[in-house]
Amino acid sequence: MAQQTGAARRAPLTRERVLRTAVARADAAGIGSISMRGLAQELGVVPMALYKHVANKDELLDGMVDLVIEEFDPPADALDWKDEVRERVLSARRAVLRHPWARLAIESRTRRTPAVLGYMDSLAGAFRGGGFSANLTHHVMHALGNRIWGFTPELFDEPADPDAPPPTAAAQEATARQFAERYPHILEIAMAATDGDLSRVGEGCDEQFEFEFALDLLLDGFDRLRAEGWTSRRRP
Amino acid sequence: MAQQTGAARRAPLTRERVLRTAVARADAAGIGSISMRGLAQELGVVPMALYKHVANKDELLDGMVDLVIEEFDPPADALDWKDEVRERVLSARRAVLRHPWARLAIESRTRRTPAVLGYMDSLAGAFRGGGFSANLTHHVMHALGNRIWGFTPELFDEPADPDAPPPTAAAQEATARQFAERYPHILEIAMAATDGDLSRVGEGCDEQFEFEFALDLLLDGFDRLRAEGWTSRRRP
């Protein structure tokens, strides 16, 4: 009761509160809506106040990504290595899909925070526990690349532009057919992916399937290398 | 001789000239140095003049990426499909390494320009010509992901900070050892990668090797699927 004057009117700013607010804002309005000024306003505070809890905007982004990483499921180590890696990566994917901005944020981040390192370390531990040498574990994690975060770049999908008018099926088909002479192979692929119904080309690919396709292809390849005792030793 | 008055003093602005200047600037000073204002100044022109040749900054970036794509080697179709894909992707890698900013630019771009589509189409053509069904070609290109551009994210490497003082070998070793209790598996990997000499940890990974490792792993997996006539048909 000593601090009733100013304390009740505004919850105290906190690094935690700043980051959570930023995540909520990005969830609702996209990563582009994150600005120190806008965030400060949402928190009922002057922009510079944020800098008492976050070094700069880059660190803010890093902190937001860390919050997403905290949502990853903990390892369930009763599993066989392949299932464990698979489960952890797919769990990462689920978290990243919950926060659509995270994909871009992770790609643009370079700092490895303790949360990032912790995740990578535990994933490496899954390989090691499954009989992978440290050497093979190293290369194998490189091969997974960004897939350890649960996403791959969308090579074919149109980036959804919320302001664009919904194109008619006919317009989509017309556009697709324009490719025919110039990009015959892409057309072929589009035909195969839509069962020949080019009006469905706007539906995009089944990202989840593509993700698991590549993931399993890699995991099977890893398994083979592990079984033959593959190593890159003595290579310049 | 009719236009001697103003023509000789300044080469006329051109979309080509704008893009080439931007690429040269990015090569020298990084993608962060690309601003409409700075670019205009370098061209001896007022900022808004650029907009007569380029719709906006996004299109400028797209155009720069297109110039990099133009450096990719043309297909050498005497080759077997695997060698051809391998060669084209590694050629893309060479071009991207020549322009270090391109990696980030490609990742942040979403527009598919004719140059982008043309490259993807011809890569798809290599698979098709090698006996891949359109269906399998589709999934296989998704699996390659950003690797078709010749790069993978650097999971372990420290982003080189040109302003940072060069750390001593002893300092590097001390830093590395701090990880020991917290990140034992990453430490293991670092040990394996440096032959136990942690002072060499700053040298980073052999990106070229890691790239080819993953690429070949995937290509071999693709080959297996092709041989068994794999298809995703009849899958919701």
Place this chain on the structure above:
DNA sequence: ACGGTAGGTGTACGGTGTACACCTGTCAAG
């Protein structure tokens, strides 16, 4: 000779991140 037009100019607006000096309320030590 003349009107249209492509291309370069100048000004202006609303946004950004953040450096720096300042104030203010809380709390521990004297």
Place this chain on the structure above:
DNA sequence: CTTGACAGGTGTACACCGTACACCTACCGT
């Protein structure tokens, strides 16, 4: 009880950004 340090919120200011819009000017084909 006083005091003084200090964490945390404030206000102002700067340098930069992309780009909308109106303008001007020099060339061109008619």
